[in-house]
Amino acid sequence: MNQIVPSTRARLKRLAKRGAYDRETVHAVLDASVTCHIAYVLDGQPYCTPTAYWRDGDRLYWHGSSVSRMLQGQGAGIPVCLTTTHIDGLVLARSGFNCSMNYRSVMVFGTAAKVEDEAHKLEALDAYVERLFPGRVAEMRRPTVKEVRATTLISMEIEEASVKIRSGPPHDDDDDLDAGIWAGVIPITEAIGALQPCPLLPAGIVPGATTDPYAPGRHFDDILRANVGGAVAPADAGE
């Protein structure tokens, strides 16, 4: 139950112990990021395009300009593969072969299609703002009809998905343990910096509650997970 069952395309061929397919883990890794890369094919050519995305249940959304080549191509309903990856650290082993990275990655398969209904579009675009800045929609002016029409919204049901996670120290060969060189993990995190006010901001306007989560030094993935009510670290599927 609660499995997003992988077919051959989503099943991990190697290192199955690093793989997880349960819905909770798939959602947790998706919810820890807001940017992804999407693979799709136009005229036989594969493209890998970065974009922002957000999730509503088992449905993903992304958007952009109505003249975007990617979105025009995907709007007709084509198979795509959407992947997001967090690099959590460099794993420095005693041999090159055993060096690795710690990461959390999820690969999602589905069929992209354009959302035409304007009420649905508006609702989804609001959800994207709220996903990053809870409470912000109430503060901002509403999107105009022109803006909504100038935005292409793509939606995709998660048909299949697979997660890969690696964490923890290096795994060296026993014979290498006395190599006399340092080995371990160099952690990497996406950290928030000091807020940079818009130069056109009138005097006296200070950041409001909607930017409170973005405290300098906080980890971006923790903020994103907390914004959707999730725990700050997804389940660990082992090495």
Place this chain on the structure above:
Amino acid sequence: MNQIVPSTRARLKRLAKRGAYDRETVHAVLDASVTCHIAYVLDGQPYCTPTAYWRDGDRLYWHGSSVSRMLQGQGAGIPVCLTTTHIDGLVLARSGFNCSMNYRSVMVFGTAAKVEDEAHKLEALDAYVERLFPGRVAEMRRPTVKEVRATTLISMEIEEASVKIRSGPPHDDDDDLDAGIWAGVIPITEAIGALQPCPLLPAGIVPGATTDPYAPGRHFDDILRANVGGAVAPADAGE
């Protein structure tokens, strides 16, 4: 001169002012990262797979296990699109429509093919270690023949490439400037954390010179650029 000239597939259709195609900028964005996502097609299905890569001139490399489905598929020589993206910040505008992100992204097109020659493989795998940890190859035991054979190395000439960069503050509509809400940029950086020694490390082994660049708080992209002798920030192509 020095242009990696884009065909239709690599030419930016919109926001051409954000686009750059000169070799120096393409290399600078590639050199500021070590992980990418690769789009490719197997049996008609697009895949988007994260992996580590490194660059030698106009040639990119990536590698993995010899039983990897991606690498087996790419080894035969297929078109791929390799993209790497740095998220530099969230751009919070006064309207949802004008919200954006600051980023540096490069999309590279080429034909992936397996490197079979074992001396070439060894040289390239050493280059990958040195790319992350200059001086480390001299400290580590050499790869065994078995390890080299268990590794599939893929190589690709950069046939075409395009860079997209956005930086700077939000661009709001004039009518929104007096909305009375905060607007600006929330910077995001990939920051190094405190080194985590391998639990099996013998007493007295401390990090050596090869990990010196990874000082806690340093930005990962700056380290990567410095490791190849590059400036820490690539040219800025404007909004």
